[in-house]
Amino acid sequence: MKWFDYAAPASLAEALQLRAAHPQALLLAGGTDLLVQMKNGRRQPDVVIDIKKVPELNALSIDAAGALTLGAAVACHRVYQDAAVRKHWPALAETAEIIGGIQIQGRASIGGNLCNAAPSADSVPLLIAMGGTCRIAGPAGERPLAVEDFCIAPGRNALAAGEMLVSLHIPAPAAHSGVHYLRFIPRNEMDIAVVGVGAQVVLNNGNFQSARIALASVAPTPLFVRAAGDGLAGKPVNEESIQAAAEAAAAAATPITDMRGTAEYRRHLCGVLTLRALEAAIRQAKGSH
Amino acid sequence: MPGKIHVNTTINGEATEFLCEPRQTLLECLRDTLNLTGTKEGCGDGNCGSCTVVMDGRIVTSCLVLGVEAAGARIDTIEGMARGNQLHPLQQSFLEHAALQCGICTPGFLLAARELLENEPDPSEERIRWFLANNLCRCTGYDKIVRAVQDAAKQMREAKA
Numbered sequence A: 001m002k003w004f005d006y007a008a009p010a011s012l013a014e015a016l017q018l019r020a021a022h023p024q025a026l027l028l029a030g031g032t033d034l035l036v037q038m039k040n041g042r043r044q045p046d047v048v049i050d051i052k053k054v055p056e057l058n059a060l061s062i063d064a065a066g067a068l069t070l071g072a073a074v075a076c077h078r079v080y081q082d083a084a085v086r087k088h089w090p091a092l093a094e095t096a097e098i099i100g101g102i103q104i105q106g107r108a109s110i111g112g113n114l115c116n117a118a119p120s121a122d123s124v125p126l127l128i129a130m131g132g133t134c135r136i137a138g139p140a141g142e143r144p145l146a147v148e149d150f151c152i153a154p155g156r157n158a159l160a161a162g163e164m165l166v167s168l169h170i171p172a173p174a175a176h177s178g179v180h181y182l183r184f185i186p187r188n189e190m191d192i193a194v195v196g197v198g199a200q201v202v203l204n205n206g207n208f209q210s211a212r213i214a215l216a217s218v219a220p221t222p223l224f225v226r227a228a229g230d231g232l233a234g235k236p237v238n239e240e241s242i243q244a245a246a247e248a249a250a251a252a253a254t255p256i257t258d259m260r261g262t263a264e265y266r267r268h269l270c271g272v273l274t275l276r277a278l279e280a281a282i283r284q285a286k287g288s289h
Numbered sequence B: 001m002p003g004k005i006h007v008n009t010t011i012n013g014e015a016t017e018f019l020c021e022p023r024q025t026l027l028e029c030l031r032d033t034l035n036l037t038g039t040k041e042g043c044g045d046g047n048c049g050s051c052t053v054v055m056d057g058r059i060v061t062s063c064l065v066l067g068v069e070a071a072g073a074r075i076d077t078i079e080g081m082a083r084g085n086q087l088h089p090l091q092q093s094f095l096e097h098a099a100l101q102c103g104i105c106t107p108g109f110l111l112a113a114r115e116l117l118e119n120e121p122d123p124s125e126e127r128i129r130w131f132l133a134n135n136l137c138r139c140t141g142y143d144k145i146v147r148a149v150q151d152a153a154k155q156m157r158e159a160k161a
């Protein structure tokens, strides 16, 4: 790795000052993507700002309304070992358990997975499906941003100069709702999604009240296929509606052909996985109260 | 050019200090500065697990940790696994089951398996394979490693009972 200076601020204000003073600096959370990119020369910061000592970035808490605040540096193991997360957001716990292996999960954060802005990031379609929001802090103060608007190109996110992701906010699960993330990989574990699908449904007396579907690895960024989910609103919960949503999701995908799969194969997988993710979310919604 | 940073840490239970450049990984600091060469480098990018160490009670790949991040942390390496001449049951079991050939992957497998058995004394084979998925072995084909872990788990349970 090239020379860089290291700083480990203990407060958000100090982290923002450093960020403003060093425009070329990069933020270090778990480092499981960043250090790989620095080793292969793709990223060459002059300063690395280790944000793991900033309290706001380590928060994992539930507010009075039942919404989850997940600090941007909270490692995956804390997510899946948290009893409240397992109970109220089981899909989030399950997804944190499939990002890398155990060693990676000891360091890697969901916030980092998002900031890295890989089209294949497993947690991002799920965060989008759950209606997640980013809390972003910068020189001009704070602003919220919907997760679906955060990734703007492969490896690029919507953070402006001097800004940083502080935390993620996931609303309390609605009554009769369910969420699921599903990916296809050729191995059993430790692999990059050929396609991933996150789906959330809210049911109401045998009908869909609303649905949100997002895809991984089929576009330059994780892709929110809003219309595919919106099309389910008011429809009866049956095979026909689900099939139509799966077809709409597959049609919205713009996959490429690479070593992991052809565009055609990916589009087909989009349909299959959307259908299965919806079915799993529906099962969960029917079991919830 | 930035200078070296003085790092105070605890390694295998002993207060330890070392100097490192911010760009050095914990793996480099352990091997090249502290001469703890039991921790191995395979891929250097988080895939193979041969550089596994325990950091604050949790296994991590030391090739993706900066040496400076060890400040204030507790690091446990393979050098701390045996008690003097007495091997850990997992080490003994790896020997008996011939669960190693070249041995590059072994320190990482041993530390990962120890973390598993400390938290889950009776894991299924599927669970063992899942837990050890961040550790790659290009020699053994894994089967002997899994048998060695199962056997060590059994012995450790019996020793406790």
Ligand code: FES
Pocket (backbone or CB within 6 Å): B040, B041, B042, B043, B044, B045, B046, B047, B048, B049, B050, B051, B052, B061, B062, B063, B064
């Ligand atoms: S050398 Fe660190 S994971 Fe391979």
Ligand code: FES
Pocket (backbone or CB within 6 Å): B099, B100, B101, B102, B103, B104, B105, B106, B136, B137, B138, B139, B140
């Ligand atoms: S014994 Fe050679 S890599 Fe495992």
